[in-house]
Amino acid sequence: MTKKELLQKLPYKKPFLFVDEITAIDENGAKGTFLFNEDLDFYKGHFAEKAVTPGVILTECCAQIGLVCLGIYLLNDADIIAHGGIQIGLSSSQMDFYEPVFPNEKVLVVSEKVYFRFNKLKCKVKMYNANEELVCKGVISGMLKMNENG
Amino acid sequence: MIDNNRYESLRAIIKIYLPEDVKASDINEDSHFINELNINSAHLVDIVLDVEDAFDIRLENEDMDQMQTVKDALQIIDSKVSAK
Numbered sequence: 679m680t681k682k683e684l685l686q687k688l689p690y691k692k693p694f695l696f697v698d699e700i701t702a703i704d705e706n707g708a709k710g711t712f713l714f715n716e717d718l719d720f721y722k723g724h725f726a727e728k729a730v731t732p733g734v735i736l737t738e739c740c741a742q743i744g745l746v747c748l749g750i751y752l753l754n755d756a757d758i759i760a761h762g763g764i765q766i767g768l769s770s771s772q773m774d775f776y777e778p779v780f781p782n783e784k785v786l787v788v789s790e791k792v793y794f795r796f797n798k799l800k801c802k803v804k805m806y807n808a809n810e811e812l813v814c815k816g817v818i819s820g821m822l823k824m825n826e827n828g
Numbered sequence: 829m830i831d832n833n834r835y836e837s838l839r840a841i842i843k844i845y846l847p848e849d850v851k852a853s854d855i856n857e858d859s860h861f862i863n864e865l866n867i868n869s870a871h872l873v874d875i876v877l878d879v880e881d882a883f884d885i886r887l888e889n890e891d892m893d894q895m896q897t898v899k900d901a902l903q904i905i906d907s908k909v910s911a912k
Binding site for chain 2: 770
């Protein structure tokens with residue numbers, strides 16, 4: 679599966695797609711980038727006085743790049759097609775935040791697989807800003823399983 | 829006939845993943861992990877991984893599918909441990 683095909687298999691659409699590009703992927707982890715465009719809707723309210731990317735959105739970005747992209751890569755391509763897609767659910771996240779991300783900042787997410795067993799994928803994730811400073815890091819787990827209608 | 833040491837070790841693992849509305853004293857041999865102990869599928873995986881470490885065994889997908897109740901888990905542990 680190419681990196682471009684992988685992006686097409688992601689089940690997200692704007693305004694809740696937080697992956698622009700996958701820059702590296704193998705069975706042990708994924709790397710990808712996202713530009714937080716100033717036009718994103720949540721900046722109108724977070725915060726009213728000064729726009730800052732919400733921590734939950736940074737977590738989501740880490741999960742989409744680090745966990746979901748990796749999970750789709752790890753699952754058998756033919757199986758996904760045969761089952762008509764996959765079901766994804768976040769099961770746990772533990773994140774620590776170090777630097778704010780302002781509108782129009784581009785971030786890099788790097789994930790490292792802890793395990794993928796019995797449909798549960800657990801990863802360590804780190805997000806860096808354009809100055810290569812650590813924005814946040816943590817551990818995210820999710821369940822990825824084939825649709826039942828296969 | 830169940831091995832009490834194994835049963836107690838398993839209970840200790842299960843206890844960690846119980847939701848707040850289920851008490852440790854509610855765990856018995858016939859308890860169904862998902863329907864009675866309210867353990868979600870992600871935590872069931874955690875239990876299996878802890879069981880693997882505790883008993884030095886490895887479970888496969890079929891074992892996971894069969895593991896519905898505490899008794900099922902004990903049977904799988906027994907057969908894996910004796911096959912070592």
